[in-house]
Amino acid sequence: MRIGIMTSGGDGPGLNAVIRGAVRKGARAHRVEFAGIRDGWRGLLEDDISPLTTYDVRGLSGRGGTILGTSRTHPYSGGGPDRMREVLAARGIDAVIAIGGEGTLAGAARLADDEGLPVVGVPKTIDNDLDGTDYTFGFDTASAIATESIDRLRTTAESHHRCMVVEVMGRHVGWIALHAGMAAGAHAVLIPEFPVPYDRIYRWVRSAQDRGRAPIVVVAEGFVPEDRGEAVAAKGDARDGRPRLGGIAEELAPLIEEATGIETRSTVLGHLQRGGSPTAYDRVLSTRLGMAAADMAVERAWGQMASLDSTEIVRVRMADAVDRLKRVPRSRWDEMQILLG
Amino acid sequence: MRIGIMTSGGDGPGLNAVIRGAVRKGARAHRVEFAGIRDGWRGLLEDDISPLTTYDVRGLSGRGGTILGTSRTHPYSGGGPDRMREVLAARGIDAVIAIGGEGTLAGAARLADDEGLPVVGVPKTIDNDLDGTDYTFGFDTASAIATESIDRLRTTAESHHRCMVVEVMGRHVGWIALHAGMAAGAHAVLIPEFPVPYDRIYRWVRSAQDRGRAPIVVVAEGFVPEDRGEAVAAKGDARDGRPRLGGIAEELAPLIEEATGIETRSTVLGHLQRGGSPTAYDRVLSTRLGMAAADMAVERAWGQMASLDSTEIVRVRMADAVDRLKRVPRSRWDEMQILLG
Amino acid sequence: MRIGIMTSGGDGPGLNAVIRGAVRKGARAHRVEFAGIRDGWRGLLEDDISPLTTYDVRGLSGRGGTILGTSRTHPYSGGGPDRMREVLAARGIDAVIAIGGEGTLAGAARLADDEGLPVVGVPKTIDNDLDGTDYTFGFDTASAIATESIDRLRTTAESHHRCMVVEVMGRHVGWIALHAGMAAGAHAVLIPEFPVPYDRIYRWVRSAQDRGRAPIVVVAEGFVPEDRGEAVAAKGDARDGRPRLGGIAEELAPLIEEATGIETRSTVLGHLQRGGSPTAYDRVLSTRLGMAAADMAVERAWGQMASLDSTEIVRVRMADAVDRLKRVPRSRWDEMQILLG
Amino acid sequence: MRIGIMTSGGDGPGLNAVIRGAVRKGARAHRVEFAGIRDGWRGLLEDDISPLTTYDVRGLSGRGGTILGTSRTHPYSGGGPDRMREVLAARGIDAVIAIGGEGTLAGAARLADDEGLPVVGVPKTIDNDLDGTDYTFGFDTASAIATESIDRLRTTAESHHRCMVVEVMGRHVGWIALHAGMAAGAHAVLIPEFPVPYDRIYRWVRSAQDRGRAPIVVVAEGFVPEDRGEAVAAKGDARDGRPRLGGIAEELAPLIEEATGIETRSTVLGHLQRGGSPTAYDRVLSTRLGMAAADMAVERAWGQMASLDSTEIVRVRMADAVDRLKRVPRSRWDEMQILLG
Structure with missing residues (x-):
């Protein structure tokens, strides 16, 4: 099995730790290979893909940014799902781990649910505005x-x-x-x-x-x-x-x-x-999400994303998570107001 | 109403933020007064207690250590519960917020449950070894x-x-x-x-x-x-x-x-x-725990402690939390091992 | 003897360490008293002055900002030198340590040299644009x-x-x-x-x-x-x-x-x-400058400022230091250019 | 011309910035090539040497440690100066920049002065105990x-x-x-x-x-x-x-x-x-020392080292610098004592 992995949308601290976690888990526990897709959907549409080994992800848990690069290319541009299928087939890639925010995951959900592409997700939003997970890394x-x-x-x-x-x-x-x-x-x-x-x-x-x-x-x-x-x-x-x-x-x-x-x-x-370098909290969260995503890809849990529930990493349907913003609730706002002034 | 507050056992980053959160919440939302008990149970047994105003807790959220001091004095030493009752009565203190680790909370539970003292708790253990809460501050x-x-x-x-x-x-x-x-x-x-x-x-x-x-x-x-x-x-x-x-x-x-x-x-x-200064994560957690503890004291939730459940602050019976260590579970250990070597 | 001390102009990391150094040195080595002048020249013109003891400067070496406050009040406004003379006499202040940038020190030089006021200086400019010292703190x-x-x-x-x-x-x-x-x-x-x-x-x-x-x-x-x-x-x-x-x-x-x-x-x-907190380098430099300024005040070195020469703290006439900017020299620019592109 | 560069003795923050500064300056200003000697004198004695390009030193100014590795191998062990001459000749290396502490520089001085080897030095001691420079990086x-x-x-x-x-x-x-x-x-x-x-x-x-x-x-x-x-x-x-x-x-x-x-x-x-990552101060000092060392190698200033004098980088004979410790002088100790207790 070969798993493609990509980062898409705005970058954020922890992306590299997700990549490392996924590659280490996949390589060691499942003996699968990885391919790094450059700059999000762009790399998948333009076949800008290279092998990604455990050697390549050494020492990445504390490094900011993403070694895979990122872009805001839309998945339905430039050939869209059909082109992706071609590229995946040509490259022998059996699964894609898409790491990104609301837009990326909405795209990933549609690709998985409507187009039948083998995609799992890892949520990334610095703003923490994504539903379906307690917190997002970054x-x-x-x-x-x-x-x-x-x-x-x-x-x-x-x-x-x-x-x-x-x-x-x-x-x-x-x-x-x-x-x-x-x-x-x-x-x-x-x-x-x-x-x-x-x-x-x-x-x-x-x-x-x-x-x-x-x-x-x-x-x-x-x-x-x-x-x-x-x-x-x-x-x-x-x-x-x-x-x-x-x-x-x-x-x-x-x-x-x-x-x-x-x-x-x-x-x-x-x-x-x-x-800059992610906090220890974000490094742990990112690593665990990456490891879980590798499991999900191996288990063909298409359309699902890894998410944090209390202290556990769980699976959530991407389509359920992306349809609404996670806003600060009234209770947290009331709590905050007491401290103001 | 007057609430006494104390920190007991080993110190840790976030204690001051708990104190500030409790005093701000109590003073502003409930119009209660606070008294600072010096060095944990020692201050309660030896009547080493001073008024604690919102002025005293200014700027504390980011400061390490505890302005109230701490000690490892046992609550059943030097007069024990009877002496505490005397001191509380003499000082006009109607509730005590005890911030501390396993030992402190075990003592607090016993004082509340067996002796009828008006005590609520906030869990603090840098080691994170306390059950009944997702994470402890510090x-x-x-x-x-x-x-x-x-x-x-x-x-x-x-x-x-x-x-x-x-x-x-x-x-x-x-x-x-x-x-x-x-x-x-x-x-x-x-x-x-x-x-x-x-x-x-x-x-x-x-x-x-x-x-x-x-x-x-x-x-x-x-x-x-x-x-x-x-x-x-x-x-x-x-x-x-x-x-x-x-x-x-x-x-x-x-x-x-x-x-x-x-x-x-x-x-x-x-x-x-x-x-040193607590992380942003610990400052938020500590502040929220302190605010919740003030509510608990006002609502006379004796024998309970404030704890973290996912993203919410909830109440847990201290006696239930202190009877066992929160150990690293097998699943987290298995997850970790994949990354070693 | 009583020494007044003030901070003037833009603030910068290390001001508090200068204050602490001066007060500790003056109190311990020379047995003199200190008075804190609020908000630079404003405090001196408006008689906004309080005693400043070693107790007040505890723990200040690492704290950012200035406990004395600062302002951009001009020394020749609101009564000017005559008013200052009155205030100093009324307060029994025999010397003033003025900590500030180009403008402050130009004023201090004029007050000392032309008006005969008992003023010594400590240079402060974050931009490092002051001549007569290797580096300025901040x-x-x-x-x-x-x-x-x-x-x-x-x-x-x-x-x-x-x-x-x-x-x-x-x-x-x-x-x-x-x-x-x-x-x-x-x-x-x-x-x-x-x-x-x-x-x-x-x-x-x-x-x-x-x-x-x-x-x-x-x-x-x-x-x-x-x-x-x-x-x-x-x-x-x-x-x-x-x-x-x-x-x-x-x-x-x-x-x-x-x-x-x-x-x-x-x-x-x-x-x-x-x-924020000054670097260790700035804390050491500031402390030493403050200590030297106390010596200068005691020795009535009016019109002089404490400055860094290699590893030593020396005295320099303020009037000589303030008449020109310390620009980046051609040699440093040539050195830098090699690394660009 | 080809310059060999090595780091020897205990490591310290700034070594990589020295290496980068030397390579950038040599490559860009003097059009010379570089060779990286592994683990100090060991690499020179055992011919463990590789090309070192500007590409290899990218992004190094803020990275702790040394990419060349270090060891405590003595320059007079394993063949000593004769063996070095052989290796340098075989590799076509015309100059060596030795970065290290008292021991390294004493060796370098002897190799240059007594053996006629083409060696210049950069002083490195975290303890700051080396004479002939205001401060050492690290x-x-x-x-x-x-x-x-x-x-x-x-x-x-x-x-x-x-x-x-x-x-x-x-x-x-x-x-x-x-x-x-x-x-x-x-x-x-x-x-x-x-x-x-x-x-x-x-x-x-x-x-x-x-x-x-x-x-x-x-x-x-x-x-x-x-x-x-x-x-x-x-x-x-x-x-x-x-x-x-x-x-x-x-x-x-x-x-x-x-x-x-x-x-x-x-x-x-x-x-x-x-x-860990060097401070901004140490990065600037290290970079400048490295650049100066490249100049010295090109100018065949054998037996000299780059050192800090006030704000300038100057050259000092290594033999003069290594014969005595730079101790804290009485004046600095007296200054310190005022603050104690």
């Missing part, structure tokens, strides 16, 4: 980097008696903002799931300021203030209710400064959150 | 420190073509060795739950060496080789089957060197694993 | 943070086959870009002292790309491409040769992408470089 | 790791009201203990250059304890208490004035506990200080 590392960054920013904010607005990843969900905000003791946490009006933000900032703290505002990139549309309308601004180009942190900082009178600066963590 | 930080240390040691081992034996915490269970060993790509992982004979260890070391790697052996402090008794008997050694004073790593290193011919060094991480 | 920490950040960004750049433009501090000089760029193995380093034309930048990027690397461009915030004026003129752009609001990294990224065809992203490290 | 990283470790240990010491004894590297000199002790705010620093009697150590510990601190004792591995001989004689102990097998920290801890009544624990940092 999320812990991103939260750790954000937390460490906020720790740093706090010291300079306190020295200058400033408010600091920190923008973290999270286009649709606020998990990183929630965890990093709680871990670093933020005074305001702003997430897409629970839009609050400007006044609430200012109140949190003032409350921290009144107690002599340098207010720390953590905002997910996808957050939009509840009354942003009205504010824009009232000001006759052309902006249409969406954060402007510079991002939400840059938009909020001057507004907070104006409303509260406290000097306010913004920082956008951006790509820093994706990079 | 464990992630310890695993992270061990992983980072092994990453470091690997570079010097490779330069010198040496084998490196790293001793991590884990007197009765091998969770830290398991996680750090998997995260850092160790070639041998030795844990108390699954004693292996010397020859297996040497085989793992030789296998790594044969592939050109610098063999990394991670050993939990409580590991004893399966055939240690025989080895000792055969050599006419006075050592009686227990690791000698210097610890298991120091004992193994020269044996590995002798058996495999590869120069071998040992490092004992020791207290480093307890210290 | 610079090593900022370079370390920038280096670690570039290490992180490299992994994500490589996974996506992208070029990454990283903007670091350095309005007038390129020391941080030079050191972080060399430490992290950047393919292009752009500093204000040596403007290069766009084509050179693109050539460096292409050269790295041709060798299969993800090109890393490190740019100091004050860098302006040599032919920027022409480019702007040719395009009929209204921009007048200065980097646009978003910063030089944001300006360069799309130009590099257009010219080289490689997808390019930018990251601005900003305030992250000022924050 | 020292900053080791000091940083020790500082971070002491920061960690402090939190657990404070929680338990314990004294912590931390043993750092430094067989003959106390530079790491001095810098890490100052950076981390230690209460006692014990270095070989300035032996103090037991009573002074106890006094420092008690003084910290009296002020409510958890006493931190940093001891260089080569420290011997001034009156150790007497203590041993008085106790009728067989130990002859040298630290016993377990190291000085293990020896001191129970004595401190007995004398002061404070519970005392010891930690030996050992190999951790050699491992």
Whole structure:
């Protein structure tokens, strides 16, 4: 048996550990061979595939990024499933492990369920927005980097008696903002799931300021203030209710400064959150997911993905996991709010 | 209402975050007051107690150690439950949050269940050996420190073509060795739950060496080789089957060197694993546990402890959790073994 | 004797270690008292001053920021030297240690030399742009943070086959870009002292790309491409040769992408470089500078500052140090260029 | 021209950056070729040598250890200089860059000066004990790791009201203990250059304890208490004035506990200080030294080594540098003592 493995979509810490886990498990427990597919679906469509041995995955558990490269190529582009079948046959590949986020897994589910292609999945989303798994790998590392960054920013904010607005990843969900905000003791946490009006933000900032703290505002990139549309309308601004180009942190900082009178600066963590060596937590999770994916490929569990349930790695139908976002639930938001201000 | 809070037994990263979480939640959601009990049961028995305000817990989520101090004083010493009742009454304290490990919680359970004292618990064990919770706080930080240390040691081992034996915490269970060993790509992982004979260890070391790697052996402090008794008997050694004073790593290193011919060094991480700022993961877990404990105290859930179940904080009877160790199960050991050698 | 101490201008890692060093040395070796002046010259002009004891400076060597606060208040505002004389007399303060950058030290020099005020200095500039000292404290920490950040960004750049433009501090000089760029193995380093034309930048990027690397461009915030004026003129752009609001990294990224065809992203490290715990190097340097400043105050070395010469702390006339920037010299730039591309 | 390069003696952070700097500079500025000599003098004596290209040194600036391996083989063993001449001739190698510590450089000096071999040097000693250079690379990283470790240990010491004894590297000199002790705010620093009697150590510990601190004792591995001989004689102990097998920290801890009544624990940092990614400071220093060494080889500066003088890389005769240890001078010790207790 020969298993192809690929990483697709945005990269994240832990991809290499998944690859290593899968190859080690496959090679040692099942005596199967591996092939590395370059840059996600692109490599499968363009036949950019090379052998991948246990030698190639040595020392990978702690290395950031992905040795296989990644791209956002769509699986139904450039020949689509038919072309894939050709390539798999030509290469003698009997199974594909697709590691990727919502888009990748939706594609993988369709390929497996509708086209009959031999695909299993491993979920990867730094934002932790994928249902069907307790946590996704990469999320812990991103939260750790954000937390460490906020720790740093706090010291300079306190020295200058400033408010600091920190923008973290999270286009649709606020998990990183929630965890990093709680871990670093933020005074305001702003997430897409629970839009609050400007006044609430200012109140949190003032409350921290009144107690002599340098207010720390953590905002997910996808957050939009509840009354942003009205504010824009009232000001006759052309902006249409969406954060402007510079991002939400840059938009909020001057507004907070104006409303509260406290000097306010913004920082956008951006790509820093994706990079570097994964945390021990993510390395363990990734390795286990990779090992489980090798088992799934050998057992021909097409259309399934490896996922975390409490302390166990289990199997979940990809089609069930990809149809909805995992949002921060009301209970976690209520818990967080007690700590704000 | 006034809630006393204390930390007892060995310290660990996250204790301060639990304290902060409890005080913030209690003060803000329930309008209760807090009192800080110094050095665990000692402070309760000797009436070493001071007010603890939200001001006192500012900025604590990322600070290592415990601002309340800790000790190993036994709750049934120095007056015991009767003396505690006196002190609680005199101080007007209506509930006690006890944060500690197996011993502390066993004491807390007995005080609550048998003596009718108003005690709730928060489990803390760096070793992660407590049943009734998915993970305990402090464990992630310890695993992270061990992983980072092994990453470091690997570079010097490779330069010198040496084998490196790293001793991590884990007197009765091998969770830290398991996680750090998997995260850092160790070639041998030795844990108390699954004693292996010397020859297996040497085989793992030789296998790594044969592939050109610098063999990394991670050993939990409580590991004893399966055939240690025989080895000792055969050599006419006075050592009686227990690791000698210097610890298991120091004992193994020269044996590995002798058996495999590869120069071998040992490092004992020791207290480093307890210290310093907790990881983001542990800060979030600790904060949530502290907040839940404040709720439990207010709701008079005596004899219960806050614990982690998947992604939720739940309540568990302390008496049920403390009666057995949470050992590394066979399935996790089998999973690990595939990666060794 | 009573010594006032203050921090002024932008904050930086190591300020607290200077304060601690000065107070410990003064209290223990000279038996003098200290007073903490809040927020730089503001505290001196507004009499915002409190006693500062060895107790207050406990554990400060590793803490970022400044416990005394800082501001950009000008020493000749609000009453100026006359007002300072009044406040110093009223408080019984016989000497002032002023810790700050070019502006602060220029003010301190004038106060000491022209007004006869009892002021000594400690140089602080993260940018390392101050003459009269080998290095300033804070610079090593900022370079370390920038280096670690570039290490992180490299992994994500490589996974996506992208070029990454990283903007670091350095309005007038390129020391941080030079050191972080060399430490992290950047393919292009752009500093204000040596403007290069766009084509050179693109050539460096292409050269790295041709060798299969993800090109890393490190740019100091004050860098302006040599032919920027022409480019702007040719395009009929209204921009007048200065980097646009978003910063030089944001300006360069799309130009590099257009010219080289490689997808390019930018990251601005900003305030992250000022924050957090200082490196061991900066802690040692800061502590020693603070200790030397206490000696200088006791010995009435008005108008002098403590500075680093090789491995020794020496005294330098502030007026001599502040009249010119310490730029990256041609020799260091030539050395760097060999490594680029 | 072809230049051989080797690393010899104990490894340390920055070796790879030196190699990369030399190869990049030689290849790009001088168009010379490189050959990698495996495991120090062993590779030269046993002709274990391979080509080393710029491709081989990609991404090395931040990697710990040495890709060339190292050993403690003596240059006058196994054929010695005559054999080396043969190998160099056979391989067409015109110059050798030897990177190593006191022993390596003493050998290199003799080979160059007495035997006429074409050897230049780069000094490497983590202990910073080599004269003729301000600092050696690796020292900053080791000091940083020790500082971070002491920061960690402090939190657990404070929680338990314990004294912590931390043993750092430094067989003959106390530079790491001095810098890490100052950076981390230690209460006692014990270095070989300035032996103090037991009573002074106890006094420092008690003084910290009296002020409510958890006493931190940093001891260089080569420290011997001034009156150790007497203590041993008085106790009728067989130990002859040298630290016993377990190291000085293990020896001191129970004595401190007995004398002061404070519970005392010891930690030996050992190999951790050699491992892992070098600091930004060490990467810059190493890269510059490597580049300078390539120049020296091209310019046939036999018998010289690259060294740091203030901010410049200069050349120093190896024979002059290796004949004496660089000890911590009295002035630095006096400076340190003010901060102790």
